[in-house]
Amino acid sequence: MSVRTALVLHGPNLNLLGVREPSVYGRVTLAQLDRMIREHARRRGMRVECRQSNVEGQLVDWLQSAQGDGFGGVVFNPGAFTHYSLALRDAVAAITVPVVEVHLSNVHGREEFRRHSVIAAVARGQISGFGPQSYLLGLDALAALARARR
Numbered sequence: 001m002s003v004r005t006a007l008v009l010h011g012p013n014l015n016l017l018g019v020r021e022p023s024v025y026g027r028v029t030l031a032q033l034d035r036m037i038r039e040h041a042r043r044r045g046m047r048v049e050c051r052q053s054n055v056e057g058q059l060v061d062w063l064q065s066a067q068g069d070g071f072g073g074v075v076f077n078p079g080a081f082t083h084y085s086l087a088l089r090d091a092v093a094a095i096t097v098p099v100v101e102v103h104l105s106n107v108h109g110r111e112e113f114r115r116h117s118v119i120a121a122v123a124r125g126q127i128s129g130f131g132p133q134s135y136l137l138g139l140d141a142l143a144a145l146a147r148a149r150r
């Protein structure tokens, strides 16, 4: 399936973007970030749907239903679940649509516990440290994967 339609999933605490630790995550709010993502997708001829949840099971459900809902790829910021959620890792491993893991901050330059991602090994790749651009690069990565498959 081509990645004409992508699902963007934001995990826990990302609803607080703009006010949460702005020195780490910046001042861009989630609504502004989603607008940037939609605009970037539009310019590339992609459609995108952005969702956020603080609930692990909700994220599992959205990953499981991504293909059935017509999405050809997922850009996923699992937030702190990145570092310990085996349920999310298993969901990413279980589905066939490509998942690109993204992070606003450079998780490899922060606390030791953030340097390990249980998701990375089952994602197609990881983009970390570019602020809102990480999501845009994630969309570009999905588009590049689709082109390579053609």
Ligand code: DQA
Pocket: 012, 013, 014, 077, 078, 079, 080, 081, 082, 102, 103, 104, 105, 106, 107, 114
């Ligand atoms: C994050 C990094 C995680 O370590 C943290 O728990 C987050 C945000 C990021 O986008 O930089 O909630 O995923």
